[in-house]
Every structure is written in structure tokens, then in C-alpha cells.
Amino acid sequence: MADNDKAPARFKDLALDAADHQALADWWCEAIGYERGPTDDGGTRPLDEPVPIVDRDGDGPLIWINPVPDKGRAKSHMHFDVWGDPDRLVALGATVVRERDEEIEWHVLADPEGNEFCVFV
Structure with a gap:
């Protein structure tokens, strides 16, 4: 595949x-x-x-x-952490809450209903 x-x-x-x-x-x-x-x-x-x-x-x-x-x-006080491609997730309808930066090693995205999750590249 x-x-x-x-x-x-x-x-x-x-x-x-x-x-x-x-x-x-x-x-x-x-x-x-x-x-x-x-x-x-x-x-x-x-x-x-x-x-x-x-x-x-x-x-x-x-x-x-x-x-x-x-x-x-x-x-929510519970969220998913996933390994993934933030750009592809955004293309599926997620929104960017916070980009990876000097303070955090992951991206914070939200699903279409606003539930936040962390994406580790």
C-alpha cells in the first residue's frame, strides 16, 4: 500500500x-x-x-x-495523541489550534466538532 x-x-x-x-x-x-x-x-x-x-x-x-x-x-480533559500528517488531517476537516513550535513538539488540531487532539509527526 x-x-x-x-x-x-x-x-x-x-x-x-x-x-x-x-x-x-x-x-x-x-x-x-x-x-x-x-x-x-x-x-x-x-x-x-x-x-x-x-x-x-x-x-x-x-x-x-x-x-x-x-x-x-x-x-475536554481527555484527548487523543496520534502519529500523523497535520496537513492531511486539515485537508480532512481538522482545524489548526496551535502549530508545533519552540515550546511544544507536536501540533494541536481540532476535529470538525472542536475536540482537540495532538499530532506528532
């Missing part, structure tokens, strides 16, 4: 936004039998960074518990 015949995105992982992301990561680990994921270098993850949690058995998806500053915003 040619690259153009493939879907413009594929599932990467889940992301859950939280006011207290450290506590929520611990709660979800306890609730679903996950554990905090290791850092790339085996060190300690800074407390203000997102917390990856992983299935102990390796069966479930990676879940990122992300810190967000404002609890009362109107956006």
Missing part, C-alpha cells in the same frame, strides 16, 4: 489533563494496575512535567497525565 493510501494518522496514546497531575497519576495507577513509566535516561522526572503511566503487563495503552493550570476551561 502506498503512503497516500494509508490513513493520515494512527493511534499513539491517551492523554488526561489534570490540575494535580502527580496525584491523579498515582490514582490511575492504583485504579487500573498501571505504574509510572521510566524516564528515557533512567533518572527522575521533574515534578512539573507530564507523568507517563504504563500497563504493568504491557497490554494497555500509554497514558500521559498532563499538568494544566486552569481547572475551569471548557476543553
Whole structure:
């Protein structure tokens, strides 16, 4: 199958936004039998960074518990992260919320109903 015949995105992982992301990561680990994921270098993850949690058995998806500053915003607190081509997704009807830049390594798009999702190239 040619690259153009493939879907413009594929599932990467889940992301859950939280006011207290450290506590929520611990709660979800306890609730679903996950554990905090290791850092790339085996060190300690800074407390203000997102917390990856992983299935102990390796069966479930990676879940990122992300810190967000404002609890009362109107956006959904759960969103998809996908590997994909932002331009092709926009051509399908997504809108650009925020381009990849020096602060973030992904594009933020919204589906036709306004649900935001992150696209990693």
C-alpha cells in the first residue's frame, strides 16, 4: 500500500489533563494496575512535567497525565495523541489550534466538532 493510501494518522496514546497531575497519576495507577513509566535516561522526572503511566503487563495503552493550570476551561480533559500528517488531517476537516513550535513538539488540531487532539509527526 502506498503512503497516500494509508490513513493520515494512527493511534499513539491517551492523554488526561489534570490540575494535580502527580496525584491523579498515582490514582490511575492504583485504579487500573498501571505504574509510572521510566524516564528515557533512567533518572527522575521533574515534578512539573507530564507523568507517563504504563500497563504493568504491557497490554494497555500509554497514558500521559498532563499538568494544566486552569481547572475551569471548557476543553475536554481527555484527548487523543496520534502519529500523523497535520496537513492531511486539515485537508480532512481538522482545524489548526496551535502549530508545533519552540515550546511544544507536536501540533494541536481540532476535529470538525472542536475536540482537540495532538499530532506528532
